[in-house]
Amino acid sequence: MTSYPDIIDTICHFANKDADRPFLRDAHGDALLNYGALRHEAARIAALLAQLGVKPGDRVTAQVEKSVPALMLYLGCLWHGAVYMPLNSGYTAAEVAWFIDNAEPSLLIIDPSWVAKLTDLPSALRIETLDNSGKGSWTDLLGTVANPSLVAPRHDPEAPAAMLYTSGTTGKPKGAVIPRRALSSNAAILIDMWRFTDQDVLIHALPIFHVHGLFIATNTLLSAGGSMIFLPKFDAAQVHALFPKATALMGVPTFYTRLLTLPGLSRESTSHMRLFISGSAPLLAETHREFEERTGHAILERYGMTETQMNTSNPYDGGRVPGTVGFPLPGVDLRVTDPASGEPLAQGEIGMIEVRGPNLFSGYWRNPEKTAEDMRADGFFITGDLGMIDEAGYVRIIGRGKDLIISGGFNVYPKEIEAEIDELPGVVESAVIGVPHRDFGEAVVAVVVSQPGITLTEADIVAGLTERLAKFKQPKSVQFVTELPRNTMGKVQKNALRDQYNGLFV
Numbered sequence: 001m002t003s004y005p006d007i008i009d010t011i012c013h014f015a016n017k018d019a020d021r022p023f024l025r026d027a028h029g030d031a032l033l034n035y036g037a038l039r040h041e042a043a044r045i046a047a048l049l050a051q052l053g054v055k056p057g058d059r060v061t062a063q064v065e066k067s068v069p070a071l072m073l074y075l076g077c078l079w080h081g082a083v084y085m086p087l088n089s090g091y092t093a094a095e096v097a098w099f100i101d102n103a104e105p106s107l108l109i110i111d112p113s114w115v116a117k118l119t120d121l122p123s124a125l126r127i128e129t130l131d132n133s134g135k136g137s138w139t140d141l142l143g144t145v146a147n148p149s150l151v152a153p154r155h156d157p158e159a160p161a162a163m164l165y166t167s168g169t170t171g172k173p174k175g176a177v178i179p180r181r182a183l184s185s186n187a188a189i190l191i192d193m194w195r196f197t198d199q200d201v202l203i204h205a206l207p208i209f210h211v212h213g214l215f216i217a218t219n220t221l222l223s224a225g226g227s228m229i230f231l232p233k234f235d236a237a238q239v240h241a242l243f244p245k246a247t248a249l250m251g252v253p254t255f256y257t258r259l260l261t262l263p264g265l266s267r268e269s270t271s272h273m274r275l276f277i278s279g280s281a282p283l284l285a286e287t288h289r290e291f292e293e294r295t296g297h298a299i300l301e302r303y304g305m306t307e308t309q310m311n312t313s314n315p316y317d318g319g320r321v322p323g324t325v326g327f328p329l330p331g332v333d334l335r336v337t338d339p340a341s342g343e344p345l346a347q348g349e350i351g352m353i354e355v356r357g358p359n360l361f362s363g364y365w366r367n368p369e370k371t372a373e374d375m376r377a378d379g380f381f382i383t384g385d386l387g388m389i390d391e392a393g394y395v396r397i398i399g400r401g402k403d404l405i406i407s408g409g410f411n412v413y414p415k416e417i418e419a420e421i422d423e424l425p426g427v428v429e430s431a432v433i434g435v436p437h438r439d440f441g442e443a444v445v446a447v448v449v450s451q452p453g454i455t456l457t458e459a460d461i462v463a464g465l466t467e468r469l470a471k472f473k474q475p476k477s478v479q480f481v482t483e484l485p486r487n488t489m490g491k492v493q494k495n496a497l498r499d500q501y502n503g504l505f506v
């Protein structure tokens, strides 16, 4: 297998070459943190982790708001060899407690407001705090580290770098263990694909607890020696105002639909930008066309997932075709198979997308059965996405073999929501579906059957879920029915429900 420069080595490379080169920029586009300071900070965090007894391979869980110290935590773990495990800052205490129980981290870093919310944690778990302004016991401890250079960076490409949870169609989330080589190979390939150089300034408005914002944006820019304008969250007007100071944007489709609502979006306002990239959810062909008409820029759409990092991309030069996710990346094998038999299908036929390459994860955390279920003997990973390769070789995602809703780029697994709703008093059963939504692409809708004689309202259901599920997973609408449509096998016909509620949000 080809070897790719480790992410930490690329930081050291640019720090040695020009320590003053900026890596992070503030909301005005001004330099905030340079490569020299970045190297120092990552090494300092690694030294602290060692000092605290965190061993390479131990999980370090972070439930914190997006901030520069939170990003540094990822790079410090990478330096030390600890497995970075970021959690969505919108999760509820019940969700976080489940992840901690499953992952058994040796260190938990949380926002100070969470200390009182999390009870019954294992006594061996060390807890430190970090708020979004960078204050907390974690920062205080870092200040005590005397000699950061004592810890040499890790290099083993197969060693786990991170663990990100992805939910499942049949139950609780699974931790995808991501090796260093998946990160370094993707970064090295994407620099070439998307022509990133040390002159690039990326607007970073994505969260940093998922693959897109944490790895694809950060690692690619780091490996190119470029810089990022680091924003706490996406705000369309703010991002638009920064275009003259930037060269590239990576976003989910909602970024682009929201940018299109701005009257000032034009060829002039985007003239300093060279590249707009979209992923994590399907970009409507209509959004692609409208954006090109207004700005002259063809959005470059790519396709990836937590277990595989990036798999395909539309070309930098040549047609960026709306409704397609482009070609397999160099080094990535992609095939379309019959979902039932696993046999490869001919070009043009729709089936299961399978991928193989250095971008793949190493398996699900403590779940060899599920890993074996999703991996073919010849090393292909079964993505759960249905698609085809068209006559020009472009990959098109046609649907999902997995029961998954993608809302504003966040994945929501109906099974998890249904299980929570079914537990609520007065509920017989429920079916959760995704329906088209003008802002989030898809919205979560719950269809609920209540017990005879009991009148439930949408507010009852939502109130019952507030403490259990993160906001983005909660239904944007609850519909009550006397029974769910079922086929002759007794399976709920979600397609019928999707058709029925199709027009709720458009």
Ligand code: MLC
Binding pocket: 205, 206, 207, 210, 211, 212, 213, 233, 234, 252, 254, 255, 279, 280, 281, 303, 304, 305, 306, 407, 408, 409, 410, 440, 471, 472, 473
């Ligand atoms: C926020 N809300 C959402 C939501 N985001 N509801 C459903 N889906 C979402 N994605 C809730 C808020 O809590 C709020 O509730 C209400 O909806 C409106 O919020 P908002 O202020 O309009 O939302 P905002 O904060 O602007 O966030 C929207 C967003 C954000 C699209 C900018 O969700 C986002 O950054 N998404 C990116 C997700 C991402 O990075 N995915 C990558 C996964 S990696 P209320 O009731 O309080 O008003 C991956 C692999 C790959 O998939 O290929 O990249």
Ligand code: AMP
Binding pocket: 166, 211, 278, 279, 280, 281, 282, 283, 301, 302, 303, 304, 305, 306, 307, 325, 383, 384, 385, 397, 400, 406, 411
């Ligand atoms: P996640 O598990 O959060 O990594 O989400 C990965 C899933 O997002 C994939 O399996 C796809 O279903 C979906 N996805 C990512 N990029 C795209 C895209 N460009 N078009 C359609 N779906 C996408």
